[in-house]
Amino acid sequence: MSTAPRRATLSFLALSLALALGAAAPLCAQHAPVPTLAPTANAAEAALRDLYTAEWEWRQREFDRERIDGRWQAGGRMPSVTPEAWHRRTAYWRDVLTKLDAISLTDLGREERINAAVFRTSIEASVANAAWRTYEAPFNSDSFFWGGINPRQPYQTEADWRRFIARLGDVPRYFDEQIANMRSGLDRGWSVPRATLDGRDTTLVPYTQTGEDNPLLATFERIPVAIPEPVRTQLREEGRRVVLEQTLPAYSKLLGFLRDDYFPRTRTTIAARDLPDGRAFYQSQIREYVTRDMSAREIHDLGLAEVARISAEMREVMVRTGFEGTFEEFLDYLRTDPKFYAQTPRELLAHTAWIAKKIDGELKHVVGTLPRYRFTILPVADDIAPIYTAGRGGLEACFFNTYDLPSRPLYNLPALVAHECAPGHSFQAALALEAPARPDFRQQTYFSGYGEGWGLYTEWLGTRMGIYETPYEEFGRLTFEMWRAARLVIDTGLHEYGWSRQQAIDYLAGHTALARHDVVTEVDRYISWPGQALSYYIGYKTILDLRAEAERELGAAFDQRPFHDTILNLGSVPLPVLEEEVRRFIAEQKAAGRASG
Known part of the structure; x- marks a missing residue:
């Protein structure tokens, strides 16, 4: 995020x-x-x-x-x-x-x-x-x-x-x-839910x-x-x-x-629908964060389908590790074996820095325009670390949580670094700072579906950049993809369909290798911030679908660098605008190809 x-x-x-x-x-x-x-x-x-x-x-x-x-x-x-x-x-x-x-x-x-x-x-x-x-x-x-x-x-x-x-x-x-x-x-009766405090x-x-x-x-x-x-x-x-x-x-x-x-x-209920006129409020939050008109049912069903697809891929990767137990036993193994965890905060931060530099060497193959601005890597501040997420990135820095190291698996870091640092949020923010002249409000406007969708897309893009070197790191990437797909089910389950907090915790824990600490922190975030968590996967799927469309329409002429430049040069926009502009790019590329042919 x-x-x-x-x-x-x-x-x-x-x-x-x-x-x-x-x-x-x-x-x-x-x-x-x-x-x-x-x-x-x-x-x-x-x-x-x-x-x-x-x-x-x-x-x-x-x-x-x-x-x-x-x-x-x-x-x-x-x-x-x-x-x-x-x-x-x-x-x-x-x-x-x-x-x-x-x-x-x-x-x-x-x-x-x-x-x-x-x-x-x-x-x-x-x-x-x-x-x-x-x-x-x-x-x-x-x-x-x-x-x-x-x-x-x-x-x-x-x-x-x-x-x-x-x-x-x-x-x-x-x-x-x-x-x-x-x-x-x-x-x-309008407050933060007590269960999340x-x-x-x-x-x-x-x-x-x-x-x-x-x-x-x-x-x-x-x-x-x-x-x-x-x-x-x-x-x-x-x-x-x-x-x-x-x-x-x-x-x-x-x-x-x-x-x-x-x-x-504070209120003892957890669902947005339990607020005054809560169902209408939740729908407005969906509209705000997704930047398109989607119903809770549509989002919930999409989440269930994507969870099933990613579950199958996770089991295939588990087989590649050579692990011979059940999926549940594999998750427990990943959460408990010391070899997957840093022993000191410096070790975790050094590992993130190594991944970031490894990605640096691949960026020229990914985008056509590289920003001049540079980010640093810092630990999350001590006062908020116990209840903070694993990492966050922005223009100035990428912050990684070094609190409770047994909850910070190293196999998740390649995906996390790609998302938060480069070519994710820090990279995206630097390009926005150096973007072609556009109005002030465009330079400082951020739509979660666009920004978080790009961040999650860059995790997938890492499969094309060679940053996942072991099946465990690939499983970590799939865990992160599953984490965002499960949000579609959990967020709508909590706020529209009456799920309990424990039901949400069990669902996320049962489908990902996230540490228990992160699972609880995440579910409390979804409860207290309705709709925001939906933006990630829907934005990601929008970009991934547009890439598939571009590859299908352009064939061998498809080049991911101008495709990514088109997305990044737009700055943050609502998802329908993103779709319109990428399709304009595809049409122009096709026309140029016909002209040169």
């Missing part, structure tokens, strides 16, 4: 998390210039460009962001999350949709038609979530509005540090607004400490020496003062609220 501070047709939960992550991300060393767009061709294109440009600049002001070195970055305040702020935003977005409806799409050129489709899908998701007031449950079992404030890597300039300190001083107001929203959610409060505890175990205080010990004295000492002292006098008490207050008030009153 992408960390992408980037990005999305976002629910208010996801938007809050993205804004927090954006606040935490230090500026890139590479500046991104303001794009220079081609002239508009007619009045319709001019009207559309004026509309999306004005909305994007308004949105940045709404969420207290500033253009710094060519990129929109967090400013000196945390965003407002009051109901009044959301109502104001919703009214603005509804007006934007009305204006968008008045623009004739038939008068738009190809690029502006794509812009219009991306823009509409993003705004519609924001308006839909406003109606559901999802900001009243502003976190889930996986991601937290309080956890993305601290930077993962130190800022590099004095101005960055001063904005960060100013945001820390605004945390008390921001947390108070979140608390007020959560109280309103409790009053109407075990241990989530502990992620706050380090931020309530007064010593160097506090991640915020530790951050101020990492001000780089490139910032000269006495400024470095001044920043450290001012930052520590703000943390101790303002930020730390706000974290303590939030922790007390969650433990004493929120958790005891």
Whole structure:
């Protein structure tokens, strides 16, 4: 899954998390210039460009962001999350949709038609979530509005540090607004499910400490020496003062609220359908994350069919390992034999780095355009590692979880590195940063079906790149594919068909070699974040089906490099737009082939 501070047709939960992550991300060393767009061709294109440009600049002001070195970055305040702020935003977005409806799409050129489709899908998701007031449950079992404030890597300039300190001083107001929203959610039966909350409060505890175990205080010990004295000492002292006098008490207050008030009153049900008008809400989440109209039944049936197909392939690979027991015994063997696990965090990270460099050598055969930007590999932060997923990738870094090493099998790492690093999320994010000139909102919009679909596709692409060297690593890849296919069954089972939490755990554990720790963490994520998990496999299948179509139509003339360039050069788009543009590429390639023949 992408960390992408980037990005999305976002629910208010996801938007809050993205804004927090954006606040935490230090500026890139590479500046991104303001794009220079081609002239508009007619009045319709001019009207559309004026509309999306004005909305994007308004949105940045709404969420207290500033253009710094060519990129929109967090400013000196945390965003407002009051109901009044959301109502104001919703009214603005509804007006934007009305204006968008008045623009004739038939008068738009190809690029502006794509812009219009991306823009509409993003705004519609924001308006839909406003109606559901999802900001009243502003976190889930996986991601937290309080956890993305601290930077993962130190800022590099004095101005960055001063904005960060100013945001820390605004945390008390921001947390108070979140608390007020959560109280309103409790009053109407809208909350995070209680079953998914075990241990989530502990992620706050380090931020309530007064010593160097506090991640915020530790951050101020990492001000780089490139910032000269006495400024470095001044920043450290001012930052520590703000943390101790303002930020730390706000974290303590939030922790007390969650433990004493929120958790005891959260709902004991787990299904989205059990929320007020829950079935309609779940359908809206499917629409948001899949970016196409699919019913829960359609998705559930697709999942069952894919699970059956992948199960057969997994058993074939098991035979290739020489294992002579049952499938269930093989899963137990994979989960328990020490030879499949790193003994130290450094060993796991070193293994991921080796895989990443091995993939580097194959990329020139996979895509035609390679990005200049580089990611690093880092461990998941200690404060969130116990409840975090195995790995996540973004523009700046790929993070791998080194907590509980007996739950982190090495045979899964090739697929995980391909997905999170390159040619998956980090690679994709770098290309987006360096993409041809397109509107600001296109550079920072992220659709989960597109992004996560590409990530899962790159795991399959690894079979063409030679990165799976043993049957165990191939089984690890199939485990990951099964994991995403099973999500189609589990997510719809939980939220539409009344599955219990234990039923979901048993289903995932019985079909994959995922460690028990990961199985439970994943199921709790699906319970508390309805619909998001559906995007991976549906996006993946869309891309894989398009590749099969291209290979069938183009025959020996098929070249995967321009095929992949077509997908990546689009940037993040809804899946119907992806299908339309890839089919346009196929038609152009066929026409070029006929002309040359």
